Amino acid sequence: MGNEEKQNKVLGEGKGKYRxxxxxxxxxxxxxxxxxxANFGADLNVADMIHGRVVRSPHAHAKIKSIxxxxxxxxxxxxxxxxxxxxxxxxxxxxxxxxxxxxFHDMSxxxxxxxxxxxxxxxxxxxxxxxxEIAARAAELIEVEYQVLKPVMTWKQAMDPTAPLLHEGQxxxxxxxxxxxxxxxxxxxxFALGDLAAGFAEAEVIxxxxxxxxxxxxxxxxPHACVASMSADGMATVWASSQGQFMVRxxxxxxxxxxxxxxKVIPAEIGGGFGGKTVVYLEPLAVALAKKSGRPVKMVMTRxxxxxxxxxxxxxxxxxxxxxxxxxxxxxxxxEMEYEAGAFPGSPVMLGCMTGTTPYDIKNMRAVxxxxxxxxxxxxxxxxxxxxxxxxxxxxxMDMLADKLGMCPLELRLKNAAKEGTKAxxxxxxxxxxYEDTLLAAKASKHWxxxxxxxxxxxxxxxxxxxxxxxxxASVALNEDGTVIVVExxxxxxxxxASMAMMTAEVxxxxxxRVKPLVADTESVPYSDLTGGSRVTFATGKAVVEAAQDxxxxxxxxxxxxxxxxxxxxxxxxxxxxxxxxDKYKPLSIADIARMAGKTGGPISGKANINAAGAGPGFxxxxxxxxxxxxxxxxxxxxxxxxxxVGTAIHPSYVExxxxxxxxxxxxxxxxxxxxxxxxxxxLNTGFLDYRVPVASDLPMIDAILVECPNPGHPYGVxxxxxxxxxxxxxAVANAVSHAIGKRVDSLPISPPKLLAKIQSKG
Amino acid sequence: xxxxVLPLDAARAFANGETHVEVDAIDxxxxxxxxxxxxxxxxxxxRTGTAVAVDGEIFQDPYLEAVRPxxxxxxxxxxxxx
Numbered sequence: 001m002g003n004e005e006k007q008n009k010v011l012g013e014g015k016g017k018y019r020x021x022x023x024x025x026x027x028x029x030x031x032x033x034x035x036x037x038a039n040f041g042a043d044l045n046v047a048d049m050i051h052g053r054v055v056r057s058p059h060a061h062a063k064i065k066s067i068x069x070x071x072x073x074x075x076x077x078x079x080x081x082x083x084x085x086x087x088x089x090x091x092x093x094x095x096x097x098x099x100x101x102x103x104f105h106d107m108s109x110x111x112x113x114x115x116x117x118x119x120x121x122x123x124x125x126x127x128x129x130x131x132x133e134i135a136a137r138a139a140e141l142i143e144v145e146y147q148v149l150k151p152v153m154t155w156k157q158a159m160d161p162t163a164p165l166l167h168e169g170q171x172x173x174x175x176x177x178x179x180x181x182x183x184x185x186x187x188x189x190x191f192a193l194g195d196l197a198a199g200f201a202e203a204e205v206i207x208x209x210x211x212x213x214x215x216x217x218x219x220x221x222x223p224h225a226c227v228a229s230m231s232a233d234g235m236a237t238v239w240a241s242s243q244g245q246f247m248v249r250x251x252x253x254x255x256x257x258x259x260x261x262x263x264k265v266i267p268a269e270i271g272g273g274f275g276g277k278t279v280v281y282l283e284p285l286a287v288a289l290a291k292k293s294g295r296p297v298k299m300v301m302t303r304x305x306x307x308x309x310x311x312x313x314x315x316x317x318x319x320x321x322x323x324x325x326x327x328x329x330x331x332x333x334x335x336e337m338e339y340e341a342g343a344f345p346g347s348p349v350m351l352g353c354m355t356g357t358t359p360y361d362i363k364n365m366r367a368v369x370x371x372x373x374x375x376x377x378x379x380x381x382x383x384x385x386x387x388x389x390x391x392x393x394x395x396x397x398m399d400m401l402a403d404k405l406g407m408c409p410l411e412l413r414l415k416n417a418a419k420e421g422t423k424a425x426x427x428x429x430x431x432x433x434x435y436e437d438t439l440l441a442a443k444a445s446k447h448w449x450x451x452x453x454x455x456x457x458x459x460x461x462x463x464x465x466x467x468x469x470x471x472x473x474a475s476v477a478l479n480e481d482g483t484v485i486v487v488e489x490x491x492x493x494x495x496x497x498a499s500m501a502m503m504t505a506e507v508x509x510x511x512x513x514r515v516k517p518l519v520a521d522t523e524s525v526p527y528s529d530l531t532g533g534s535r536v537t538f539a540t541g542k543a544v545v546e547a548a549q550d551x552x553x554x555x556x557x558x559x560x561x562x563x564x565x566x567x568x569x570x571x572x573x574x575x576x577x578x579x580x581x582x583d584k585y586k587p588l589s590i591a592d593i594a595r596m597a598g599k600t601g602g603p604i605s606g607k608a609n610i611n612a613a614g615a616g617p618g619f620x621x622x623x624x625x626x627x628x629x630x631x632x633x634x635x636x637x638x639x640x641x642x643x644x645x646v647g648t649a650i651h652p653s654y655v656e657x658x659x660x661x662x663x664x665x666x667x668x669x670x671x672x673x674x675x676x677x678x679x680x681x682x683x684l685n686t687g688f689l690d691y692r693v694p695v696a697s698d699l700p701m702i703d704a705i706l707v708e709c710p711n712p713g714h715p716y717g718v719x720x721x722x723x724x725x726x727x728x729x730x731x732a733v734a735n736a737v738s739h740a741i742g743k744r745v746d747s748l749p750i751s752p753p754k755l756l757a758k759i760q761s762k763g
Numbered sequence: 764x765x766x767x768v769l770p771l772d773a774a775r776a777f778a779n780g781e782t783h784v785e786v787d788a789i790d791x792x793x794x795x796x797x798x799x800x801x802x803x804x805x806x807x808x809x810r811t812g813t814a815v816a817v818d819g820e821i822f823q824d825p826y827l828e829a830v831r832p833x834x835x836x837x838x839x840x841x842x843x844x845x
Contacts, residue, residue, distance in 0.1 A: 095811070176775040189840075190771050218845075275845020350840050383845040427768050427837035428816035466842045470823050533844020613822050713820070723844055 019574075020506040021716055024653045027498045028517055029269070038269045041225030041241030042300045049227065050079055052282070052289050052299035053135035055125040055142045056309060057117035060151035060375040060681025061164065064115055064124065068143040072127055075141060077134035080293035083125045084114040087288065088257040104254050106344035110378050111255060111284050117146065118166055118343035119375050120682045121308025123281075128289040128297045151375040151681030155317055155338040158184035158372045166343060166373045186345030187371040191353050191425050199332025199364025203323025207400045211393045213730070213748040214674035215315040215340065218382045219665070219693045222271025223306045228286035229296035234262055236287050241268040243277040243491055244530025249522050255284040256291075263287075266521040267491045274665070275381030276311040278532050304686040312675060313382035314339040314347040316389040320356075320397040328407050328415045332364040333357050337390060339371060342378035347371045348386025354426040355727070356390030358464040359435055359619060360416040365425055375681050381532065383662060384465045384723035388669065388730050392748065395461035395731030400744060409460050409735070410448065413621070414439050434645030434709030435462070435619035441705050442621045447641045455628050456638065459735025462621045463727025467720035468533040469612030469713075473526035474543035476504055476551050477605040482591025484508065484515045484551075486544055489528030490536045492519055494722055495654035499537045500544045502650050503716065507548035509575030510590055526609050534720025537650060538711070539612035545715050550606025558593045558600040614713020618720060620644035622663060622728040626736040633756030635671055635737055637698070642728075643705040647719030656704040659725045663702045666729025668694045674749050765794065765834040769805075770813075773838070777805035787832075791815050791825040794836065814839045 032038040069081040087108060094104040108114075112123045125142050129135040152158045152166060165182055172179050174188040200206065226240035236258065242248050245265040253260045270277065282299040289297040301310070318337035324330045335356050341347035349369035357365055367390075402409035417436045423429050442448055442460065452458055475487045486504045490496060497517035505512040528540060556570040559577030563570070563585045570577050576587040597604050625639040642659040649655040672692040676684045685691045710717025734745045741759050764785040774782040784801075788794035799806030815825040816837040822828050823841060830836060 174772045176772075192771065273845075278843075278845070348843075351842065354840070381843055381845040385843060385845055426839050428819045428821070428835065428839075431819045465844075466821065468821075468823055468842050468844055533842065535844065611824060613828070614820060720844075 018506055018716070019509065020502045020512050021648065021650050022652065024651060025498065025502070025512050027495055028501060029492060029497050033269070040222050040271050041268045042223070044227050044239045044268065045298070046227060046229060046296045049296040049298050050128050050130050050293060051132040051135045052126055052128045052286055052297045053132070053139045054123045054285065054305065055127070055139045055144065056305065057113065057120065057122040057124055059117055059146055059148050060120045060153070061149040061166070062117045062146035063149065064113060064117060065145040065147055067125055069125065071141040071143065072138040075134065075138045077130040078127060078138045079130065079295055080128045080289050081125060081142065082285065082288045082292060084112045086292065087112060087255060087284070089114070106346070106378070107251065107279070108255050110344060111281060119377050121305065121377065122343070123285070123309065126285045126289060128293050152184060153374055153376065153677055153681055155340050155372040155374065158374050159338065166375065184373050185370050186341060186373055189350040189353050189369040190366065192366040193362070193423060193425060194364035196332055196334060196364050196366050200323045202331040204326045205401065205404055206321065206323045207397055207404055208319065208321040209397055209400060209744065209746060210317070210319045211396060211746045212317045213315050213389050213392060215312050215376060216669050216673040216675070217307060217312040217691065218274040218276035220272030220274060220276060223301040223303060224277070224282050224310060225300040226283050226286050227296055227298045228283065228290040230287065230290040236263045236290070238263065238265045238283055238287065239268055240265060240283055241270045241277065243270065243273045243493065243532050245491065245522050246489060246527050247278065247530040248280055248283055251280045252283050252287055256287050264521060264523050267519055270491050270493055273493055274383050275385060275532060278381050278530055281310055303688065307686040307691060308683050309377055311380045311382065312377060313385065314341060314379045314389070316340065316352070318390070318393040320393045322397050322401050324401055324405065326405065328405055328412045330360060330362050330416045333362050334365070335367040335390070335394060337369045337393065339369065339386070339389065340374045340376060341371050342376045343373060344378045345371055345373060347379050351386030352390035355387040355464050356394040358424050359413070359418055359462045361418050361422040362416070367425060376675065383665070383726040387463060387465055387727045388666060391461065391463045391727045392730035392734065395728065396734055396746065399459070399735040399738065410439060410443055413462055430617065432709060432712055433617055433619060434707050437707045437709060438619055438621040438643045438645055441643045441707055442623055445623070445641055445705065447623050447639055447703065452625065455630060455740055457626055457628070457736045457738065457740030459624045459732045459739065460621065461728040461731035461735060462619065463724055465534065465618050465723035465727060467538065467615040467618050467723065468535045469539040469615040470529040470535050471611050472528045472540040472543040473609045474540060474547045475525065475605060475607040476544065476547040478551060478590070478594050478597070478603070480594055482514070482589065482594040484510070485518055486515055487518045487520050487525050488540050488544065489520060489525040490531045490540050493531050494658055495651060496536045496540065498654065499541060499650040503541050503544050504548045506716070507545055507552060508590060509572065534618070534722040535615065538615050538714055538718045538720050541650070541718055542612045542714055543608040543610050546608035546610065547606040550608065551604060554604045554606065555590065555593050558596065558604065559588050561600045562588065562596060614711070616647055616711030616713055616719040618645060618724040620724040620728055622732040624729070624732040624736045626733065626740055628737060628740040628755070630759055633752035633754070633759060635750060635755065637667055637700055637733070639700055640667070641703040641705065642725055643707060644721065644724055645707045645709045645719065646721045647711040647714070648708055648717035649706050650716070650718060652706060655706055655721050658721045659704040660702040662725025663729050664694055664699055666726045667699065667733055670730045670733035670748055670750060672749050672751060764832060765830050765836050767794065767798070767836045768838070770838050773805055773808045777802040777808065788830050790830055791828045794830055809838055812841045814841045
């Protein structure tokens with residue numbers, strides 16, 4: 001990479017403070033994963049298993065007039081065929097308000113269409129047969145009669161008053177008085193602070209611009225996969241790769257009309273999710289097929305199906321206007337955005353409105369968002385849902401403001417940076433945050449101070465994500481030899497087994513190699529919310545710390561019994577029970593007490609079931625250097641540094657990995673990734689050859705600088721880290737390219753043909 | 764009394780557009796109950812898909828969180844994530 005320094009470093013308070021936290025042990029699941037022994041969703045095979053296949057709509061928008069399954073059922077080897085008629089019909093009022101609000105009505109129609117196909121790839125029916133080949137042949141024999149309708153593919157087409165409606169009777173929410181006519185606009189959101197008009201009146205410089213982005217997919221390597229089995233007494237077992245075994249259980253129960261207690265979900269390893277596996281697609285179909293056939297059913301998506309029918313995240317469009325004093329003090333900001341929700345309402349535009357301007361202390365602001373349905377797959381979460389597009393729009397406008405003011409873009413950000421006590425656009429004041437520290441770290445970095453060559457440009461951009469807590473359960477059990485098992489209910493996506501083991505070891509004062517972490521099924525650990533929202537190391541970590549503290553209390557009690565003293569006379573220090581103020585008793589190790597457990601009251605274990613509050617928000621600042629080939633429009637990323645306030649980094653290598661992964665995905669979003677549709681609404685790039693994610697040879701080493709501003713809401717200062725790193729890259733890259741070519745890049749992706757046209761244009 | 768800021772859409776739909784109100788309550792449950800008595804129907808809206816920030820700290824599934832007489836309370840959309 002040619003960088004003079006190895007940038008990965010940890011700055012801040014957490015460094016060197018702990019015995020285990022902050023070290024970099026080998027991950028507990030690492031060997032299995034690199035040797036191919038780990039079991040992912042598609043790896044499971046069970047006795048008597050048959051294979052499922054989904055029939056998908058070839059049309060982006062069509063009425064389903066009839067489905068004839070007779071020929072498929074007649075094919076030897078076919079054991080079951082299902083359609084929407086095999087599932088309960090859920091009404092618009094079927095919602096769950098818990099971790100997030102979920103419309104089961106829309107979810108059921110995403111899993112399998114009932115009256116209308118709303119995107120290319122929409123599931124219409126499913127079949128199970130003795131081999132995958134017979135299942136595929138049977139799927140071809142299912143006859144579906146469609147009445148093809150005109151597709152509505154973009155927010156702009158959808159908002160045209162003459163556009164065909166995806167959902168008859170959809171009245172825009174969030175508008176008063178409510179519109180009389182239905183439209184494709186599902187909802188309008190608005191957030192505001194201060195007096196916008198007065199803020200702009202106070203401004204001495206104003207910039208305003210429009211931006212656009214395209215639909216992109218989370219791009220996880222592992223396709224969706226599951227196996228479902230039904231016993232004769234109606235008990236279901238589901239093996240699935242997902243971001244939450246309890247999420248799968250709850251959604252399958254609702255969509256299949258079953259009691260939660262009748263479903264057991266066993267989590268497989270997960271080969272990437274990034275938010276795209278916080279929903280179900282195959283699992284309810286597999287359960288219904290297993291129920292109908294009486295055989296276990298395995299379903300594995302092809303890559304084509306993954307692109308056409310899962311994920312993606314919204315393409316968007318927006319206008320941003322920012323006013324400032326000549327010294328750079330921002331006086332007002334106005335943001336208006338339209339996000340494509342896909343076939344059902346629920347784009348993350350509201351979260352975009354809440355995050356776009358959040359890095360800055362802006363007294364007068366407004367953010368308005370429109371949630372627009374189009375004939376594309378329903379948007380699923382993707383790291384920091386809604387924030388990257390909003391940040392692209394705002395951070396690009398900030399760059400334009402810096403240009404107009406003749407001010408360094410980093411200094412402009414520093415001047416307006418949100419601090420403790422700053423009011424966020426969504427209302428509350430921030431507690432301890434480290435945004436300013438990320439800017440100061442950027443300013444001090446060698447990267448920021450290295451000169452550029454011809455055709456090269458440097459961009460800087462910042463980003464914000466809330467981070468969340470939520471429900472988590474954990475248990476810590478002491479084995480007879482003093483080793484420990486920690487059990488959690490969250491699939492390990494980003495190294496959480498390691499961080500849970502490390503926090504357990506820290507509390508118990510033992511070596512992390514003596515702690516074995518385990519991700520349990522839904523019947524072996526109490527409920528936990530899914531793995532997402534950057535919540536697991538924070539919230540499940542908090543549960544693990546409490547469970548380990550419970551064990552420490554019991555260890556002290558057992559030592560007190562052995563010594564015949566009061567528990568208050570025993571402290572836990574460096575993994576040993578130590579008698580206070582006397583050397584009469586030899587300290588007892590955890591292994592000593594474990595050996596005596598049977599004689600002092602039985603096995604020792606601790607547990608915690610919590611709804612964790614106090615998640616600390618996260619801020620990041622990224623620097624990107626690019627070189628543009630003026631003859632082809634090709635952009636090469638030369639150097640990239642991601643800086644983030646990560647709270648306390650439990651395992652710094654995995655935290656750096658989160659920053660690097662988010663940056664890589666954001667660079668792909670900025671430069672190449674997009675859904676390309678035909679004019680009939682068929683997705684044309686359904687494989688990784690045509691949907692171009694960055695590969696290692698496309699990228700430089702991504703340097704990570706961890707700023708540690710501990711979160712007061714966690715016993716070790718943990719903040720979530722997985723969402724923030726994908727927020728700044730879109731704008732960091734676009735700002736770098738804009739500086740390299742001397743023109744504002746305002747449309748993503750910055751693919752070579754588009755950029756070449758921009759370079760050659762007069763504007 | 765706690766200073767409460769309502770979401771714009773809820774304020775428009777139930778509270779004549781009034782976003783800033785003062786409520787006497789000891790926790791989020793009693794605060795929502797008091798708001799529902801003042802603005803009939805707003806309770807259901809505030810209990811569905813809504814997080815609450817009390818003095819800067821966000822609670823995703825709020826119910827029993829304490830509210831002090833000088834607290835600042837904001838109702839926000841529940842936040843998901845990837």
